[in-house]
Amino acid sequence: MRTILVANRKGGCGKTTVATTIVSALTARGQSIALADADRQKSSLKWIDLRPKVATPITKLNWTKDKALGDAPDNIDTVVIDGPGALSTAHAESLIKEVDEIVVPVLPSIFDMDSTDQSSTWIPRIVFWRRSRS
Numbered sequence: 623m624r625t626i627l628v629a630n631r632k633g634g635c636g637k638t639t640v641a642t643t644i645v646s647a648l649t650a651r652g653q654s655i656a657l658a659d660a661d662r663q664k665s666s667l668k669w670i671d672l673r674p675k676v677a678t679p680i681t682k683l684n685w686t687k688d689k690a691l692g693d694a695p696d697n698i699d700t701v702v703i704d705g706p707g708a709l710s711t712a713h714a715e716s717l718i719k720e721v722d723e724i725v726v727p728v729l730p731s732i733f734d735m736d737s738t739d740q741s742s743t744w745i746p747r748i749v750f751w752r753r754s755r756s
């Protein structure tokens with residue numbers, strides 16, 4: 623099972639929009655997809671509820687309380703995770719360590735880019751952790 627985390631500590635940068643768009647695109651390709659919400663706002667879970675009943679089903683996972691990756695059904699090809707607002711918590715750090723890929727949405731604004739630059743100190747740590755495992 624592939625896991626994709628959409629994360630940035632900057633609020634309103636498009637995490638939920640990007641997560642739901644990736645999920646829609648992968649579902650359209652015929653994959654069995656789950657959308658996990660790790661953000662307490664649970665916007666992604668609300669989005670699933672708002673989808674038309676005739677739309678291809680997307681598995682809904684509430685991972686707001688999990689310490690890292692939560693459970694997902696066996697038949698799922700990819701889990702896309704709408705990341706938590708804060709990246710400094712143990713929950714967020716565990717997710718960052720465990721997932722296969724991380725997508726970081728950044729708005730083309732100097733304030734958003736500056737904020738992301740500061741938080742991007744966790745990106746080299748991911749590479750280091752991954753290398754140290756193999």
Ligand SMILES: Nc1ncnc2c1ncn2[C@@H]1O[C@H](COP(=O)(O)OP(=O)(O)OP(=O)(O)O)[C@@H](O)[C@H]1O
Binds near residue numbers: 636665
């Ligand atoms: N690529 C984009 N172009 C224009 N507007 C966008 C884009 N992506 C997101 N938005 C808009 O920006 C706003 C915030 O998007 P979104 O809710 O996806 O961000 P978020 O990072 O999930 O926010 P939060 O930190 O509250 O969880 C929404 O109004 C959304 O429609």
Ligand SMILES: [Mg+2]
Binds near residue numbers: 638
């Ligand atoms: Mg959101």
